[in-house]
Amino acid sequence: MRIETNVTRLLGIDLPILQAGMSWASSCTALPLAVSRAGGLGVLAAGPMYIEALEQCIDEIQSGTDKPFAVNMPLYRKGAEEVLDLLEAKRIPVIIASQGGPKKYLERFKAIGTKCIHVVAGEEHAIKAMNAGVDGLVIVGGEAGGHPPPSLVSTLVLVRSVAKATDGCIPLIASGGFADGRGLLAALSLGAGAANFGTRFMATPEANISEGYKLAVLGAGVSDTRTVGGGLGMIRAIGNRFTDRMLDLEGRGVDIETRKAVFLASSLKMAAFDGDVVEGKMEAGQSSGLVDRLMPAAAVVAEIASDYARALDALPRAVA
Incomplete structure (x- = not known):
């Protein structure tokens, strides 16, 4: 099956389905390779990776498929320049950059033909990135896991807002709240050319996170995530003892230094790598409540596409 949009044409892919760059979960070969x-x-996801491991994964993906793949690059990460040098040397097909301005990487990657996608969470940054010359934008709404926008404006509203502001001048990828083909259909109807699926791909054998973390995603309802860490790099995560502690401190208006100490004492690695789902940061989106089966990543892609086709066919048609 093929679903052609401005994003699939830009990236050279068959389906407007992107597997989000998720630290730890897709900091591996298996998941991105299966999706591509x-x-x-x-x-x-380059964020938590040592340079040697990142190079090995890129080599394995490039040798495992001739289809496009991307590297998600948080521009604030330690050793960012060294990582950018590696990505340039490997001539990766697509870079998806976040948490920084596009001028830091844009010229050098466009010069080698890499498609440059930038992550934004509002109209202002979207227009700035578009005017800087990026090839496409990922628009992150409030439902998203990991780092949603501080405003928590929903994807439904935010994607429409950015689509109107950019007036069709740049391909958009909607991110936050998508788990199935009906979500993909909704994203395309908003003016996006693709949807970003993060939490759905956490519940796959290929995702590089602990079994306890995967079970937490499968067991969560749509209202079981919490946003904590305002002013500290807010995250959305499945509720546990860590989020309870943070919500208590925030609710009581405890000073930011005390909150910072508690926030930094927990980490995503604790949940993803060590399996500590009580004290670790189990970052996940509200769409975890729509995920109830562990499936191979390729089967997830196929199911999203077929579900999209069925949903599209079932839509009421306008009549004169």
């Missing part, structure tokens, strides 16, 4: 082979865009 299935016709979507697999995304290798």
